[in-house]
């Protein structure tokens with residue numbers, strides 16, 4: 001297959017990030033399968049027509065079901081809120097289309113399991129959008145762990161801190177409504193941390209959590225895109241039905257202990273997706289706000305120079321780096337999506353499933369749901385129980 005013909009649903013925050021990735025990929029990754037940006041789909045005709053022109057799609061549509069009838073579409077890329085992931089995925093797979101779906105996979109574990117069953121039965125490729133795996137500094141952490149250079153892993157300590165809804169007058173966007181988003185900071189930010197934990201340290205066996213909704217009511221929204229919104233002038237308010245912050249502790253199958261904190265109320269922190277991993281031979285620290293860097297500590301350094309060193313993951317030895325700029329010429333958020341899409345394209349070139357795929361999406365959802373259950377029951381929950 002020389003080109004993969006894409007049909008995309010959703011044209012705002014993630015729609016733009018994925019479109020940009022498809023557009024830039026051929027310039028920097030000439031040897032992989034290339035995407036063909038065929039059709040972008042959204043509900044509002046004027047807005048989707050504008051997005052098609054701005055992002056570089058050949059055509060636009062307002063009904064994603066019609067997208068599935070077309071023979072010239074190979075893959076459906078889902079960038080709509082979580083409440084529609086399941087319906088679109090299942091219909092796409094039954095129509096024989098490959099599926100690339102944003103995270104979290106679904107509103108519930110049951111739904112995500114059903115999605116996995118259907119894509120597997122249909123024999124299509126499936127990918128879930130955990131883009132932070134594709135930061136070269138995160139991939140360096142993975143390499144150090146896999147090569148045993150950090151020794152036995154004792155601690156995974158992670159926090160994803162944002163502050164975009166600290167203001168109580170910020171409107172009730174879809175991310176604050178359980179029936180559309182599934183959960184709040186937990187499924188939005190915590191899902192990324194859980195996926196990174198699975199990727200770096202392995203399976204989680206048990207969890208116990210706590211959560212809070214600090215602001216219970218908010219003005220109804222008038223307009224929203226991604227993390228920004230404008231409230232309506234009516235003065236009407238609605239109930240916030242998701243968590244503003246969720247924290248949990250975890251035990252890993254290989255013996256490590258984990259702590260996770262996801263919040264949209266960490267005043268002053270915009271997108272601090274961070275983890276620290278401590279092993280018997282060394283440690284690493286990653287902070288997405290300085291995403292090109294990995295702090296690395298090796299316990300066998302000479303005593304008088306022991307300390308964390310700052311490794312800039314932009315040398316040709318680092319993942320993806322040889323495709324970009326000379327060492328030290330850093331990359332950004334959008335590059336995580338380009339790398340993610342490279343993995344998707346490579347899966348077609350090599351005829352295998354991309355990673356992370358729906359198995360990873362389901363595994364993440366299992367931990368999300370186990371934490372919710374532990375909060376409800378105020379007790380530890382075994383992951384195998386959910």
Ligand SMILES: NC(=O)c1ccc[n+]([C@@H]2O[C@H](COP(=O)([O-])OP(=O)(O)OC[C@H]3O[C@@H](n4cnc5c(N)ncnc54)[C@H](O)[C@@H]3O)[C@@H](O)[C@H]2O)c1
Nearest residue numbers: 010011012013014015079080081082084102103104225226
């Ligand atoms: N990987 C990441 O880091 C990351 C970041 C942000 C969002 N996301 C995920 O991406 C998805 C989309 O989030 P976003 O931030 O792009 O949202 P957004 O609000 O910016 O855009 C959502 C898009 O979906 C469309 N849409 C909404 N309901 C629809 C429906 N019923 N049918 C068809 N289209 C519909 C909207 O018109 C809009 O174009 C969510 O699942 C979210 O969790 C992932």
